[in-house]
Amino acid sequence: MTRTESRRRGIFLLQTMVLVMIMGIVASGMLWLSFGRHVLLSRANESESSQHLASGVQSLVQACLEGTTYGITDCRVPHAAAACFPSSIAGKSVQVSSLGAPPNCQLSVTVNDK
Numbered sequence: 001m002t003r004t005e006s007r008r009r010g011i012f013l014l015q016t017m018v019l020v021m022i023m024g025i026v027a028s029g030m031l032w033l034s035f036g037r038h039v040l041l042s043r044a045n046e047s048e049s050s051q052h053l054a055s056g057v058q059s060l061v062q063a064c065l066e067g068t069t070y071g072i073t074d075c076r077v078p079h080a081a082a083a084c085f086p087s088s089i090a091g092k093s094v095q096v097s098s099l100g101a102p103p104n105c106q107l108s109v110t111v112n113d114k
Contacts, residue, residue, distance in 0.1 A: 050111045053111045054110070057111070058109045060086060061107055064082075068081050071102055071105040075100050076098065092112055094109065094112075097110075
């Protein structure tokens with residue numbers, strides 16, 4: 001084998017290694033983007049699910065407060081009405097709090113992961 005043949009083989013192997021490295025970098029970048037998109041969509045779906053649960057709980061709370069003095073004389077939730085508030089829904093804990101002064105009372109519903 002002559003010197004020029006071995007040099008050609010060396011250059012060919014070097015080019016092949018560089019090409020394989022570039023392809024590996026591109027492939028890992030594509031996997032990283034795909035995984036990032038999957039995580040982002042998963043978080044968005046979880047957030048949307050929690051928002052739907054919170055609006056359902058808020059409907060239940062407003063139904064319990066129907067016919068009470070809530071929002072008329074004060075913004076404190078009557079003890080009898082607070083008893084029918086759900087403490088958890090779909091395996092997630094729920095917290096309901098009231099803010100403001102009559103007649104501008106606001107209910108705050110928080111759905112936690114646990």
